Amino acid sequence: MDTTLRDGEQTSGVSFNAREKLSIARLLLEELHVSRIEIASARVSQGEQQAVRAIAEWAAAKGYADRVEALGFIDGGVSLDWLGTAGCRVVNLLAKGSRKHCEGQLRRTPERHLEDVRAEILAAVDRGMKVNLYLEDWSNGMRRSPDYVYAMLDGLADAPVSRFMCPDTLGVLDPYDTERFCRDLVERYPSLRFDFHAHNDYDLAVANTAAAVRAGFHGVHVTVNGLGERAGNAPLSSAVAVLHDRLGRTTGIDETKINRVSRTVESYTGIRIPANRPIVGASVFTQCAGIHADGDSKNNLYFNELLPERFGRVREYALGKTSGKANVLKNLEALGIDLDEAAMRKVTERVVELSDKKEQVTAEDLPYIIADVLRYDPVDTPVRILNYSLSLAQGMHPVATLRIEIHGCAYERTSAGDGQYDAFMRALRQIYREQLGREFPMLRDYTVSIPPGGRTDAFVQTIITWEMDGREFKTRGLDADQTEAAIKATVKMLNIIEINYNDNGC
Known part of the structure; x- marks a missing residue:
């Protein structure tokens, strides 16, 4: 009962x-x-x-x-x-x-x-x-x-x-x-x-x-x-x-x-499920230690009866200082990315370095880490923010003007919203739906964390969960301004979804 x-x-x-x-x-x-x-x-x-x-x-x-x-x-x-x-x-x-x-x-x-x-x-x-x-x-x-x-x-x-x-x-x-x-x-x-x-x-x-x-x-x-x-x-x-x-x-x-x-x-x-609660916690089907990921590749040595598929979930492999090459490899396989041994070693070292700085490393960060480590030019990403302006006035709705480049084509839109980030997102959605004629991911969750200490200039980490085509994924932004952190997380999301599209011309 x-x-x-x-x-x-x-x-x-x-x-x-x-x-x-x-x-x-x-x-x-x-x-x-x-x-x-x-x-x-x-x-x-x-x-x-x-x-x-x-x-x-x-x-x-x-x-x-x-x-x-x-x-x-x-x-x-x-x-x-x-x-x-x-x-x-x-x-x-x-x-x-x-x-x-x-x-x-x-x-x-x-x-x-x-x-x-x-x-x-x-x-x-x-x-x-x-x-x-x-x-x-x-x-x-x-x-x-x-x-x-x-x-x-x-x-x-x-x-x-x-x-x-x-x-x-x-x-x-x-x-x-x-x-x-x-x-x-x-x-x-x-x-x-x-x-x-x-x-x-x-x-x-x-x-x-x-x-x-x-x-x-x-x-x-x-x-x-x-x-x-x-x-x-x-x-x-x-x-x-x-x-x-x-x-x-x-x-x-x-x-x-x-x-x-x-x-x-x-x-x-409104009561959050602890991340480590058995069966339903966000991290309970996530392997962190590299030795576990390696064992999973060798006849599922670290599986027990609690298979995530039983509960409508999937196994994930965390990225951090204890993850090692095996965890990185598992995430790259999921992303469809193949690296040689030297590149794998460099990417793994970079993941460990970021984790030592207490930054949260996600699977969605890997393409950016790879680009950084292997010295790819970041301007080659399919989406770039060219400029944006956010205005906030007492008694009036915030307004955002956005100019963005997608596969070499520039688009511009202005929209009001219930907050600065909401106004930014409304302008972005209009570009996608009205000018590109494409669906835009659904924002499923939005969390903000600030390091303890009470400093007004502390970094803000924004983690946004998106859903598109029945798949959920997360992106992270880090900045001293909460809205900027959210925008950075959003740009990461755009570059992930735009990998599936080619430049169709302006």
Whole structure:
């Protein structure tokens, strides 16, 4: 069960609107093929109820109504009314899974709480709803008051509950305790179905999830990108890979769609995926050490089961001081460039030299490095900026005038924009679309980094991700002015795409 839209939304600063929730629900059920999704908590807001209604209506039309769940509370039917009005047919009731929570938070005796829970379950069934039951703080319940947990399950074993869901609410378990506690319940209650719900406070959520499955639990809860309160929940991507590869289990998840869904959720939340996050991080399928690239060329010596193609990605080879000739060779092969041994050595030395200066070297930089090292004349590049003027005035849109040479032909355009770089790009797009009659790459991402220290004259590094003909690539510009850095990155992009075109005359 994916609970990105409920538990994941408890991440600090994350709030999905109704359209985003419906979009993510569609991706999870129709593309990823997640078994179930938990979409909301009852009684949050009117807007949340509208979001639940939109998803419930869509799910009913698609035949997914029994796969859409929402959290409800033991509150005398108030949550059930709220969810029923929204059209939700599956409720995950939140009961207490530890004596401490029962007596300390609810001020109820275990016996009274059990009565309340049974009454809520029956009320939900009377409304035609399917019921699952969370045992909140179950992990601490098993540690400190197992008799309380057993009494709850004994008292509800004959109740119409589809799944008993056991959360490590405070993220305190390790895999050894998880397997022991889960196996205990499976053996005591062989007729009941159990889910495990991990939190990642000790960075053990995926390991604990695997331990629960190994012990015989029937379902696990995850979130896209590991979203969730505090340190988050078990990330869907890693949990799926571990279940498939280490435990040999099947989930029905389409692994090739994981990266796309992760990036979509990243864009909605604004929370960047760490570059080294397994499966979906930007650099996890990038080989940096030259010895690894060399091994990949010799019967894939450094491959494991996590092949990037499984997840809709490709393997890359980083360029830096540890990369060596093998990494440079891999990138040149991808670019279709063939160099002799002497030239290869010079290019590799230049890559190492640039890396020692802390500059980021990318595959797209290689043609420029080659031109520099082998003393090619830089004026031979197909695109040159002849001149440009940027104006900024208070209360007026910035304006850019651009004069550019492409394959020996000069073009000029003036355009206004929402910023100086936007005005520059609008003028450039007009040249390409109106004067050249060609498509222009889509700008997919734009990041700026400034070295620490607070100096106003510090270099600005601008990295822009472009997409053209279904292929993404990045270019970098470095300058003391942010707009100039962006323009330099853009010119690099132009010279990359213009390699594919010949001079057609002016």
